[in-house]
Amino acid sequence: MSLDQRTAVIGVGYEGNDLDAFLRQLRSHGVSCLIDVRLTPISRKPGFSKRRLSESLTQQGIDYIHLPQLGNPKWNRLGFAGSAAELAEARTNYETHIASAEAVAALDEIALWAQKGRVALLCFEADERRCHRSVILELIRRHMSQVA
Template identity: 25%
Template structure:
């Protein structure tokens, strides 16, 4: 099973759509805590859902249980915690939320799942931590970060 991730920042709508189409994504799971900000441009929840479902035949789901908490995000953005501490805190949060019990459910949502966040690159983004976490519970997945 192929699992992908994508961030929308620093991408035009055309680039974003083409990356999803090339990867044959059929279900996008929005892992952002806040997906209605005006700063999200084309990736605001309702706009993104409309584009994906009506023009690309990609199911859209927003799952806040996969998002970092506002406390973790704030501490990281204010440099009160390192990237390593962020990864540990976020992973612990996923465990508290029992996301490990939902891995099969999440992976069954499509042939090619894509986890969405705002960060342009995956290296210091929770989506990379999320797919590493999921991979611990399903070794069959192959991860591709769409950049």
């Protein structure tokens, strides 16, 4: 989990966690809104598919939002697990992918939620450096610093 006090946005990966441990982690960081940036919010891991996760978060007083327009396309995922060069290429590909008006609007939505409270961006990968959410976090931090 990465933490940036300036933006009130953190990244979270549920890899290696069960649902209860994951929810405790969110509560300990004061998360008020979880934004799911998976392209398809389906998981083989119990409790992490969209409906069940949303229900569990609601019980904890945490809002759930799914922004599929910020999901990493399947064709680009292997690069995030590859060599340094493959990772750099995957990050560049992803940045290009989310340059659409829809994705920019989704980034604006994250920034708005971050003004209300602590926001967590969700994907599976535990190592944030190997996940597309790290790119989103960088973009949000730049956006928030320009607004401030």
